[in-house]
Amino acid sequence: MPSIVKVEDLRKTYDNGLEALKGVTLDIEEGEILALLGPNGAGKTTLISTICGITRPTSGRISVGGYDVQSEWRETRKLIGLVPQEINLEPFELVQNTLRFSRGLFGKPRNDALVDGVLKDLSLYERRGSRTSELSGGMRRRVLIAKALSHEPRVLFLDEPTAGVDVELRRDMWALAKRLREDGVTIILTTHYIEEAEAIADRVGVINSGELLLVEEKSALMQRLGRKEIRIKLTEPVEVIPDALAEYDLIRSKDGRSLIYAYKTTGERTGITRLLTAVQAAGLTLSDIQTRQSSLEEIFVRLVREEVA
Amino acid sequence: MNWYGIAAIWRFEMGRFFRSILQSIVSPVVSTALYFVVFGAAIGSRMPEIESVDYGAFIVPGLIMLTVLQQSVQNAGFGIYFPKFIGTIYEVLSAPISSLEIVIGYVGAAATKSMLIGLIILVTSLFFVDFSIIHPVLMLAFLVLTAVSFSLLGFILGIWARNFEQLNLVPLLVVTPLVFLGGSFYSVSMLPPFWQNVSLLNPVLYLVSGFRWSFFGTADVPIVASLAAIFVFAGICLGIVWWIFRTGFRLKS
Incomplete structure (x- = not known):
């Protein structure tokens, strides 16, 4: 499998001197589900934010789909969907409008059929006319995922998608991740629930204190260390x-x-x-x-x- | 150019405006009516004509400018501050949309809103006073330029502000006084010579004066000075916005 995301010797030091990433090198294969495991503050979110262009790297190179995230950012960002850790939604806007907004923002023409399809996939279709503030926490998280999917990304980043989510919704999300992979979407998820990585990941990366300790096939890892x-x-x-x-x-x-x-x-x-x-x-x-x-x-x-x- | 992206931001921001349509439109109409009752009818009836313009009509351009300036700064400031505050800004920052396109979307929406309100006030004032506009095209040009450049200022404030208090501070303590002291409700020629000279330092004076000229053909300062002032002001704001995106100031780490 060719790699769709390539990270080379990525370093990030924040203005306050915090060294969040200390030379991370990582190849993500097209169509795989990669789970990044690590405790809080390990650098998972910084790694994702840097690939998505929200955080600027101190040094190192990142390419997505063969494009450089710094010089060819328009191309790389079109390929990426990001579901952040925090549930951030415009409270007074209707669910379907927030999806249309996301799609437009990523340079795609309006396509109501596609947006409706995404809403149905995430069991949100019935609530498409609700304000996001009227939804439950689990529903709001689904809206975040729906927003990221509304512009048809090839690479989906899920930053702790099931933190604080009930068991049922967690299983729904795992099923969704597997469906997306069948469509050829590459998924990178960060989590500190090992169960999650064990349930859906093809490969597991372990990150701690800004360093990637290992990336291995899940089964090989289980076998080697099991x-x-x-x-x-x-x-x-x-x-x-x-x-x-x-x-x-x-x-x-x-x-x-x-x-x-x-x-x-x-x-x-x-x-x-x-x-x-x-x-x-x-x-x-x-x-x-x-x-x-x-x-x-x-x-x-x-x-x-x-x-x- | 990511035109769909610009349109998405513009439409989303206009949605905010139309969601609170009552507050957006009724409130400027009511306050305009109040200004006309107080300044136009009560005080204006005892005022002589200023430069052969009836006082009630004289304050119309100033009143429009007052609202357009305040609304531009407030709308643009809130428009970019709110996503920053609730965290939805991540999506804009990770989207394939350039800084310029982001600015066009947010500032464009804020300017559209304040121009709409400006035109509503213009129409409302026709119910209270009689006047005609000598240079309607220039009037519109002034309206657009003012709305855009003060929306840029609001955008800068929205990015700079760390809390709602800071966001409201500049419009309240800087913009409003400048508008009131910028000849919105009087001609600076009515001031003593010293204060006339001080007023010349107030950028809003040039806007109000130019705008009034497009209505009645009379002005406190030459129209060329007014046009120059607004371009300089817009240029400074654009420069600051460019610097913000280049350094990621309070947007990116």
Whole structure:
């Protein structure tokens, strides 16, 4: 896949001396969903704002669709739709008018059929004649997305689209993101909900303190860093872990009814068979076995912690 | 040129005007009527003609200028300040639209509104006094130039202002006094010589004088000076706007 957004050694230092981006290099492939994960203040929003032209870079180069965002800004901006983090809407304006405004602003002729289609996609069509101030928070966020889609962008930036949004709407948005990707729209979303990245992203980038720590295929990342746990439940609780099982670094649960064994899914030998044989040999009886894969969240916490350490 | 973008801003801003149509149109009509009752009928009946123009008619151009100046500054200031205040400005800044196009959209809309109000006042005043306009084309040209250049000033204020108080400060403390002292309701020739000279420093004097000349053919200062003054003023405002966008002053970090 060719890259649609290219960021090269991007640095941004704000006037107050804050170094928000410390040399970020990133290639975003056409048609993918890239999730940028990072804690608050990591530089996610600065990165997006700089690509969209709202913030000026201190140094570095950005191109979108092969055009330079500084010298060919008209071309790059036409390709980009931006959904900001804050819900900013003209309170007294009608929903459909705010969409028409966005479309015109991005240099597109009026097209009511298209605007209606976007409104329907976001379940806003019934409320097209309402003032934006009359809508609920979730609806207003949908209006923001609808505005960004009203000028048919090829690249859509969603800055924390599901912050403070209920579960149902979150699932709606994930479905929408997947539909858009099917239409060939590239989506970059920032989030600190790992669940979100896990649910929809093709690739995940982790950003912290202005540095991009890694960008990887989600599945590869899960595999590379993913750990699995096997929890062995016993019929009779044990006071101490038998010496015969010492080599497995087992953890005994507080009530002594389960033993936990951690292993890497990527290893050729997981040691599970040997462990289970050894457990039996030690005279313990199993009542149940559960396995659990570590989530992106755990991976992410580990990455950020390693960096601090 | 992103014509659709300019049109979108203009239409959106005009929407704001027509949403509050009552406030937009009724309020200038009512205040004009009040001025005519107080200055025209009550005081004007005891005033002699000024330069062979009846006092009631004499104040019409000044009254229009007063409102056009205030409305231009207020509309343009609010038009750009409000998106900045509520945060919707992000969309304009990330759109494929140049600074010049943004200015044309916002300033164009503000100027259109104030010219509309100016014309409404002109029509309203015909119900109170009799007058005819000697140079209607020049009158319109003055109206357009004034509306545009003071909308530019309002645009600058809207970007500069950090809160609503600052936004209202300049129109209240600078524009209104300048208009009142700029010969809106009197001829500066009625002032003592010292104050006549001080008045010559007031840019609004040149606008009111030129505008009045297009109505009655009489003026406090030569018409060429009036035209020069308005172009200089518009030029200064354009220069500041250009600087704002070049540096991103209070718009971009």
